[in-house]
Amino acid sequence: MTSTQFFKIDGGGGDQNFFGQQILLRRVDEGWFPKEIPGRGPALLLQVVGGKFANDFVGVTSRIVTPLEEQLHSGGASVVVHRMSNPGPSFDPNRDADAIGMSFIEVVSRD
DSSP states (O other), X not given: OOOOEEEEEOOOEEOHHHHTSOEEEEEEOOTXXXXXXXXXXXXXXXXXXXXXXXXXXXXXXXXXXXXXXXXXXXXXXXXXXXXXXXXXXXXXXXXXXXXXXEEXXXXXXXX
């Protein structure tokens, strides 16, 4: 059985159209996503659960020197949020991962 990890974003600096409400996200693994955003380093792919941006994909990269996975073991991470403007097989991380702001993601469950 595969576990699903959920996160919460509650505000952030940047695009207030996105960060202006609490957002629930789930960690996903899609073959088209390279698990890295050039110039930003290792990235997680998350999908918005419900609300205005339901089913949209975002990538998150560490905002600080501490690796993302290491931060998440403490319950959350300081991140740069990237909207995926072209999710799918033709995704190009150099062109289709648009940084929209910074936030803190909180781990809310590991099913």
